[in-house]
Amino acid sequence: MNILEKYFEILRQFNHYEPRKAQETMVARVAQSIELKQTLVVEAGTGSGKSFGYLIPALFQERLDGEGKKMPVAISTATIALQEQLLQKDIPFLAKAAGLDQLKVKLVKGRGNYLCIQKLTEVERQVKTNSSEFLHINYLKAELQRGWNGDIAELEFSIPQELWKEIRSDSEDCLGRRCRFYDQNPYRQAREDLDQADVLIVNHALYLQDLSAAQSLLPPHQVVIFDEAHQIKHYALGAFTVRIGKFATQKLLQKIHRRLQPLPEHFHHLIMESEAAIFEWLFRSENSVFRLYPDELFLYIIKKHIQVLQDLEQWLVGMDVKQLSIIRPDLFESELDMDKAKAQREKLVKQLQGLIVRWEFFLEEDPFAKQRVNWVEVDKERLYYELKSTPLNIADIMGTQLWKEKIGILTSATLAVNNNLKFIRQDLGIETSDDLVLPSPFRYEDQCVLYLPSHLPDPNSDLFNIGITEEIADILALSQGRAFVLFTSNQAMRRISDALIPRLPFPCKVQGEMPRNRLIDWFKETPNSVIFATSTFWEGIDVPGESLSCVIMDKIPFSPPGDPVNQAVVDYIKAKGDDWFGQYVLPQAVIKLKQGFGRLIRTGTDKGLVAILDPRIRQKGYGKIIQRSLPAVQTISRLADVPQWLFGETSQPAESAASVDALPY
DSSP states (O other): OOHHHHHHHHHTTSTTOOOOHHHHHHHHHHHHHHHHTOOEEEEEOTTSOHHHHHHHHHHHSOOBOTTSOBOOEEEEESOHHHHHHIIIIIHHHHHHHHTOTTOOEEEOOOGGGBBOHHHHHHHHHHSOTTSHHHHHHHHHHHHHHTTOOSBGGGOSSOOOHHHHHHHBOOTTTOOGGGSTTGGGOHHHHHTTTGGGOSEEEEEHHHHHHHHHTTSOSSOOOSEEEESSGGGHHHHHHHHTOEEEETTHHHHHHHHHHHHBSOOOHHHHHHHHHHHHHHHHHHTTSSOSEEEOOOOHHHHHHHHHHHHHHHHHHHHHHHSOGGGBOOSSTTTTSSHHHHHHHHHHHHHHHHHHHHHHHHHHGGGOSOGGGGTEEEEEEEETTTTEEEEEEEESOHHHHHIIIIITTSEEEEEESSOOBTTBOHHHHHHHTOOSOEEEEEOOSSOHHHHEEEEOOSSSOOTTSTTHHHHHHHHHHHHHHHHTSOEEEEOSSHHHHHHHHHHHGGGOSSOEEETTSSOHHHHHHHHHHSTTOEEEEOGGGSSSOOOOSTTOOEEEEOSOOOOOTTOHHHHHHHHHHHHTTOOHIIIIIHHHHHHHHHHHHTTTOOSTTOOEEEEEOOTHHHHSTTHHHHHHHSOOOEEESSGGGOOHHHHTTOOOOSOHHHHHHTSOO
């Protein structure tokens, strides 16, 4: 039985099975790519059923290593919601329909989600018995006795983030089999059966961390499917970014101090002195996020800081391991205990060496020459800073370390720009691939109207926010609320929501008033409601039905000019003499805009209005590329032209252009 025969056999078990040509095509092409061991990039429009499109061939294709052993398939997603859909709905249905009773599916979480019992005992000795930390530690110990698996997500009560950072598992401190808690190790137990799994469900962050860690975190696999693939680059940049926060060195000193007695006091003084100098230099800037252009003073401070760490390393290597702090009175009564002590020192030395290597990234006078950008985030209210070094060109890294090693299947509803996949392939370093752009089965021309006004002020004008405030009010009057109003900046969101909400007769909330999931639930449950939001609401939200009948976007979502990484990438492309706008800036904005557009039509019966208030779409040449990248819909330039079938007998507002023209600009 070939894969399409299997596909039809499975789908006939649906009570209301409707053929989807796009899904059928995707099944065949995914199966072909796995068989031919080639990368496939698929844009599958909303409603095309892309999860079944890749799951069916992934579950039924033979995936054997060189010795004939079946290998798992890895499925990576950007959101928890999609992971839950795969784990609780899609895969169980397919397994039951196909008789795969023995199918083993494993959700793989990062190590930091699990408790380290060794660290818990260390911190317990340090905290005061009347502190909140002590109460939380006792709660965790009691949960362990009741059978808790050590996964923070499985707890009924939340643990303070700062405490969890101190007691979570990590590879740097793990002693492996030499740890006296090895048999109870929650992370080890969670990974026990991974090698036997047929399907591994991971998130992009963990998968790209695995790539940056020389593929040491996940079991061997040959096929990886990236759903929500438009997010890959974001997580890849995060995985390969080197970070040093204000407390990085101090925390390592505290860790050494907990395990060694005594730590020479002069090390504390020297570190505090150099960190104070770094702090003072960074806080000279008025910006909270900026590229790092080191002068002689900064380089001198960093060199001095590194020298102190190197001296500390020499002291640590040369110390007597019997100075290790005692967890049990009989710590050195056996050779095994001495081995544990030495292993603990080795771990601390490696961490110190790793910290030195990270600091050395910021000794570069011109990181741009090595295709990196060094930058800083500063929080003056918290008196905190974080230094970051990010690669400018993730494509080379991905091309070498991922696509040449794995069979990659990449899919999303928003990958194509101007109806081709060239941008995403270049951005991710995919040299050769099979490309497929599949349309949505939805009848966008009958379900959706796109409003593109051209009469509003230029978005770079101070008058723009004034103009769109009135426009948004008119649109919401038409839709009777039931809308997401999406902004490209927090500042615009706050200003316009503050101006509008007191005037609107609809229930309104602003992003940040409550947690995201609760805010979405409120929106679904509250008739005629409106949410004002920014970046996180542009994608990954599914509100089918009449509750969401209108999506308003203030501007084309170009990357903020002050973003140091995007700024550096643009400079890098310019230096090569390439088209920085057409090759990089515009495609990124188009994909983001398509995500915002995609919030509206989620089923074949949804209908509504998408309004993009940026007049450049009508006025600039690149606006044609944007329009060709969006679904084909009826497009209007005046609110008076909204067809009656969209919102029924709702009263029309006064002609928008007239109200705007009456303003003093």
